[in-house]
Amino acid sequence: MNTFGKMILGSAFATLAMTTTALADTTLNALFMSQAAYSEDDIKSMTAKFEEANPGITVALEFVPYEALHDKIIAAAGAGDDGYDVVLFDVIWPAEFATRGFLQDVTGRIPADYTDKVFDGAWTTVEYDGKRYGMPWILDTKYLFYNTDMLEEAGISAPPKTWAELAEQAKQIKDKGIVEFPLVWSWSQSEAMICDFTTLTAANDGTFFEEGQPAFTAGGAKDAVAFMKATLDEGLTNPSSREYFEEDVRRVFSNGEAAFALNWTYMNALANDPKESKVAGKVKVAPAPGVEGKSTASSVNGSMGLGIPANSPHADEAWAYISFLTQKDVQDDFAKLSLPIWKASYSEPKVVEGQEDLIAAAKESIAVMYPRPLVPSYTEVSDILQKNIHQVLLGQASVDEALEAAASRVKRIR
Amino acid sequence: MLGRRQKREKWILLAPALAVLALITLIPLANTLWLSFTDTRISALPEPVHFIGLENYVYALTDPDFQEALFRTLYFTIVSVGLEGVLGVAVAVLLNQEFRGRTLLRALIILPWAVPTIVNAVAWRLIYHPDYGALNSLLFQLGIISDYRSWIGDPATAMNMVILADVWKNFPLVAYVALAALQTVPEDLSKAAAIEGAGPWKRFCSITLPWIAGPLMVVMVLRTIEAFRVFDIIYVMTGGGPADSTKTASFYVYQEYFNYLRSGSGASYAVLVAGISAVLIVFYYSVTKRQTAGGAA
Numbered sequence: 001m002n003t004f005g006k007m008i009l010g011s012a013f014a015t016l017a018m019t020t021t022a023l024a025d026t027t028l029n030a031l032f033m034s035q036a037a038y039s040e041d042d043i044k045s046m047t048a049k050f051e052e053a054n055p056g057i058t059v060a061l062e063f064v065p066y067e068a069l070h071d072k073i074i075a076a077a078g079a080g081d082d083g084y085d086v087v088l089f090d091v092i093w094p095a096e097f098a099t100r101g102f103l104q105d106v107t108g109r110i111p112a113d114y115t116d117k118v119f120d121g122a123w124t125t126v127e128y129d130g131k132r133y134g135m136p137w138i139l140d141t142k143y144l145f146y147n148t149d150m151l152e153e154a155g156i157s158a159p160p161k162t163w164a165e166l167a168e169q170a171k172q173i174k175d176k177g178i179v180e181f182p183l184v185w186s187w188s189q190s191e192a193m194i195c196d197f198t199t200l201t202a203a204n205d206g207t208f209f210e211e212g213q214p215a216f217t218a219g220g221a222k223d224a225v226a227f228m229k230a231t232l233d234e235g236l237t238n239p240s241s242r243e244y245f246e247e248d249v250r251r252v253f254s255n256g257e258a259a260f261a262l263n264w265t266y267m268n269a270l271a272n273d274p275k276e277s278k279v280a281g282k283v284k285v286a287p288a289p290g291v292e293g294k295s296t297a298s299s300v301n302g303s304m305g306l307g308i309p310a311n312s313p314h315a316d317e318a319w320a321y322i323s324f325l326t327q328k329d330v331q332d333d334f335a336k337l338s339l340p341i342w343k344a345s346y347s348e349p350k351v352v353e354g355q356e357d358l359i360a361a362a363k364e365s366i367a368v369m370y371p372r373p374l375v376p377s378y379t380e381v382s383d384i385l386q387k388n389i390h391q392v393l394l395g396q397a398s399v400d401e402a403l404e405a406a407a408s409r410v411k412r413i414r
Numbered sequence: 415m416l417g418r419r420q421k422r423e424k425w426i427l428l429a430p431a432l433a434v435l436a437l438i439t440l441i442p443l444a445n446t447l448w449l450s451f452t453d454t455r456i457s458a459l460p461e462p463v464h465f466i467g468l469e470n471y472v473y474a475l476t477d478p479d480f481q482e483a484l485f486r487t488l489y490f491t492i493v494s495v496g497l498e499g500v501l502g503v504a505v506a507v508l509l510n511q512e513f514r515g516r517t518l519l520r521a522l523i524i525l526p527w528a529v530p531t532i533v534n535a536v537a538w539r540l541i542y543h544p545d546y547g548a549l550n551s552l553l554f555q556l557g558i559i560s561d562y563r564s565w566i567g568d569p570a571t572a573m574n575m576v577i578l579a580d581v582w583k584n585f586p587l588v589a590y591v592a593l594a595a596l597q598t599v600p601e602d603l604s605k606a607a608a609i610e611g612a613g614p615w616k617r618f619c620s621i622t623l624p625w626i627a628g629p630l631m632v633v634m635v636l637r638t639i640e641a642f643r644v645f646d647i648i649y650v651m652t653g654g655g656p657a658d659s660t661k662t663a664s665f666y667v668y669q670e671y672f673n674y675l676r677s678g679s680g681a682s683y684a685v686l687v688a689g690i691s692a693v694l695i696v697f698y699y700s701v702t703k704r705q706t707a708g709g710a711a
């Protein structure tokens with residue numbers, strides 16, 4: 001046998017030996033997403049630190065696109081001991097997961113003094129009916145990103161404070177021929193579009209439901225859809241937005257093909273990274289604007305939490321892992337792509353440094369985070385809104401027609 | 415005639431196969447049927463299950479969105495399988511000719527079919543990309559379009575674009591079956607017809623096509639069943655959008671089960687989709703029978 005062969009054989013034995021010892025300890029199966037917020041690399045390094053500090057626990061990481069996260073959690077609920085031990089879940093699911101018993105109630109595991117130290121918006125992510133079904137981890141909302149060069153070239157001195165002002169500035173930029181479509185959004189028929197819609201609804205002081213009945217056919221929600229459509233009609237919004245997800249928005253904006261973009265926290269670091277972006281160093285971030293007389297800023301609660309599925313046989317180890325990932329020190333160390341849930345973090349030098357504008361925007365945005373409807377049938381409500389709003393954006397239905405159709409469809413939910 | 419003993423032996427020998435068949439098809443089928451008459455939900459908590467008769471079916475069939483989805487699925491099936499049939503036979507006829515490089519071409523043509531559906535869907539999504547897709551680039555450089563445009567983001571074109579991707583992937587299967595059948599067409603028949611003065615088109619229609627009709631039907635039936643329950647390629651390419659314009663019937667099965675957690679209702683949608691496929695199969699079967707009968711006469 002040659003040396004190379006021996007090496008292979010040697011490493012095969014080594015791997016075998018390692019597997020055997022690992023089997024004797026606990027292996028946690030953890031489900032994350034590979035989209036926005038913490039990157040896979042971030043999560044891998046955090047996990048490595050956890051494993052180092054907790055010999056005997058290994059974590060098997062699985063990353064899926066956001067769109068697959070909900071279904072994976074449901075499908076694994078029937079997997080008995082072989083399901084997940086830790087799952088990342090979105091702010092819109094606890095109502096459903098709690099009523100169906102998919103997640104363990106962890107209210108008793110959370111230290112009492114945490115309540116005041118963590119933002120209220122973060123707690124909303126994991127709460128239903130007075131109980132907590134996990135620990136908030138990603139405190140996120142959509143911010144307004146703008147290209148400072150383009151604004152300067154158009155003679156604009158400050159980013160917009162209201163959505164009307166944003167449309168005006170976009171028009172100036174377009175008229176001067178600086179960029180063809182100044183605005184880019186994630187308006188594909190998906191949850192991403194609902195997040196933008198919610199931000200605009202919040203700005204217009206709208207509501208989705210009143211006393212259990214759909215209320216989005218009038219007022220702020222209607223104004224929001226009308227605004228979205230108007231920016232398309234005026235040629236301010238990139239028409240391809242209607243098939244974009246967050247990553248497309250980041251790419252278009254980072255290519256210097258848009259002056260304004262609405263996106264999650266993670267875009268701040270990446271759009272300013274020369275390896276990822278052609279406009280690095282020319283990107284600033286502000287809270288999403290408000291509407292005159294109604295709001296000064298707007299924001300959607302896009303937070304996510306970590307929970308333990310009901311069928312996990314390793315709840316204690318899973319909680320140890322969740323506690324580690326959500327603790328202030330760890331979050332402060334990885335505060336570039338996702339911001340911490342801890343109030344005190346926002347004055348930590350290592351968090352603030354290099355992203356002062358993001359932290360300033362975050363302080364304002366987190367205070368006004370607006371929730372999407374917190375109902376157990378949320379997934380279905382969202383699907384209905386997605387389809388009907390998309391029809392408006394594609395010019396297939398008027399704002400009134402579409403929202404009335406959505407409302408009557410929502411009433412049909414069983 | 416089989417004797418009594420032989421008959422018993424026959425059943426004993428068949429038993430293992432029948433048991434497996436029952437285990438993997440009959441029991442799940444019966445279970446799905448039962449579920450479809452109940453209000454079962456996916457839950458980790460014990461929840462009461464009620465027999466609700468036809469309620470799920472009434473709900474599904476009175477849903478205008480689902481009705482639209484059924485027609486959309488029918489459109490997908492007819493256009494997609496139709497094109498695969500025409501293209502498949504045409505390619506098979508070409509590959510049945512003698513020319514240099516035929517073996518290589520025969521091997522190459524199967525490649526699209528060997529590509530996993532998901533990979534195919536992702537690849538086509540990139541080809542159709544509004545900003546850097548190859549299709550836009552090609553048409554733009556040829557001067558056919560003056561501006562980059564959205565292909566799967568526009569409800570007017572989305573479904574046809576998905577169909578194109580599906581045809582590209584699946585026509586090789588039809589081509590291969592047709593090619594195999596073509597090789598059994600006796601040459602003297604064609605030669606005799608040529609002597610009688612029949613042109614190539616006439617010879618193809620009255621000799622070749624009837625000869626390969628049987629195997630062709632089999633593969634078309636298979637493709638039809640697959641096409642009618644299409645899900646994966648659309649899920650990856652468009653997710654059913656834009657504005658539901660590519661949302662096919664199978665999406666409702668998936669949606670009811672995994673998004674809305676109503677397994678009872680989801681089962682009723684599954685039974686409906688399977689039922690319509692069955693109708694299509696019976697239709698094909700009767701056509702094939704008539705064809706075979708006609709061929710024999």
